Amino acid sequence: MEKIPFTSDGLAVLQAELKQLKTVERQAVIKAIAEAREHGDLSENAEYHAARDRQSFIEGRVGELEDIISRAEVINTAKLSGETVTFGTTVALADEDTDEESTYTIVGPYEADIERGLISTSSPIARALIGKRVSDSVEVATPRGTRSYEILSIKVVSG
Numbered sequence: 001m002e003k004i005p006f007t008s009d010g011l012a013v014l015q016a017e018l019k020q021l022k023t024v025e026r027q028a029v030i031k032a033i034a035e036a037r038e039h040g041d042l043s044e045n046a047e048y049h050a051a052r053d054r055q056s057f058i059e060g061r062v063g064e065l066e067d068i069i070s071r072a073e074v075i076n077t078a079k080l081s082g083e084t085v086t087f088g089t090t091v092a093l094a095d096e097d098t099d100e101e102s103t104y105t106i107v108g109p110y111e112a113d114i115e116r117g118l119i120s121t122s123s124p125i126a127r128a129l130i131g132k133r134v135s136d137s138v139e140v141a142t143p144r145g146t147r148s149y150e151i152l153s154i155k156v157v158s159g
Helices: 008-037 046-070 124-129
Strands: 004-006 072-074 089-095 101-107 118-120 137-142 145-156
Touching: 004 008, 008 046, 008 072, 046 072, 101 124, 118 124, 124 137
Parallel strands: 004 072, 101 118
Antiparallel strands: 089 101, 089 145, 137 145
């Protein structure tokens, strides 16, 4: 059983979603199915079929979340030095061609959210950065070709 790295905050988000699905969403869909059954003929009852589809989605997501959470391994970022890029560090980069700066935090695959600057350990840029130090130059294969970045800073995130 392969462990999945998480920050404590990232795992808490999934645990909250699981709790919401089990305690609120399940009950709501059971009620919706019961109400739709009262309307008669189930073969042509769109509300019934929609509720059953929703129930199927909820049960599938509950199973998925339970599996992920059972394999979760919270990485204690407080023990990290911040000297090299690792899981749980925030890295400031400068594109060596354009001098454009960007900042990313390296997290597990289920926490990744590029809009918030959270990149997965399995992403090409994270793989290129892991193990590197401030002032190191890294090359990353992107859809637009190879890009070179300089590491400006590394800091350990809490949570």
